[in-house]
Amino acid sequence: MRAAVMEGIRQPLVVRDVPDPTPPEKGVVVRVEANGICRTDWHLWMGDWSWIGLQLPLPHVLGHEFCGVIDEVGPGVTRWRRGDRVLVPFSVGEGSCEWCRSGHHNICDTMLTPGVVSWGGYGRRAGVPFADVNLVPLPESIGFVEAASMGCRYMTSFHGLVDQAKVGAGEWVAVHGCGGVGLSAVQIATALGANVIAVDIADEKLAFA
Ligand SMILES: [Zn+2]
Ligand SMILES: [Zn+2]
Structure with a gap:
């Protein structure tokens, strides 16, 4: 191969x-x-x-x-x-x-x-x-x-937000660092109905977020 x-x-x-x-x-x-x-x-x-x-x-x-x-x-x-x-x-x-x-x-x-x-x-x-x-x-x-992406960065964020933090609609979530795991967290928290604040020092990552 x-x-x-x-x-x-x-x-x-x-x-x-x-x-x-x-x-x-x-x-x-x-x-x-x-x-x-x-x-x-x-x-x-x-x-x-x-x-x-x-x-x-x-x-x-x-x-x-x-x-x-x-x-x-x-x-x-x-x-x-x-x-x-x-x-x-x-x-x-x-x-x-x-x-x-x-x-x-x-x-x-x-x-x-x-x-x-x-x-x-x-x-x-x-x-x-x-x-x-x-x-x-x-x-x-x-x-x-x-x-x-789901078998690593996505499920890592999912486990943190859903299983551990039990984030619900209307709650505030700050995501510090918008790399692979962070951007996944932004998407998942948004889908959960949370208000998301993305924090990063790189403008291009914030543009993605
Ligand atoms: Zn084992
Ligand atoms: Zn990975």
Whole structure:
């Protein structure tokens, strides 16, 4: 398959042929149709997260904000078939630790984020483990480009505003920092009926907000 490959820290990505992935444990291979670019990719590419133990073995294929169509289904997967449209959340869990069982895959004992611990969505195909626990069905009515952002920045903001803060109509919400997560928060808070104040030091981000 073709992939945009990270060959070195702070080096331009190289588009080239790499081996096709095979389904990881209880997983599938997704044909990637769209992938969001995240600040996390930049941190990984800069090599500045070694202090939290993240040192990518190179070459590496980044990308943890992707969606697409299931291309291959591995053993032990029961919920999905080849051809299903799916969204891949970055917070992939193995489904059986105490965090996963309480619905908190984002703090799973085993870090499994595609594009970080395995090759991700900057390639034409990407393996996603424990597909039954993690994949989200993507309706035909939602395009791949729109969906690509939902598995990282969007659900991060959604969880904060809806599950944690329980923002309601008529409340005031100040969003400090209008990058990917912040702009998603502006949209979600607006959809909830809140009055939103967007705060940033960059004019072009405020124009988006
Ligand atoms: Zn991200
Ligand atoms: Zn877990």
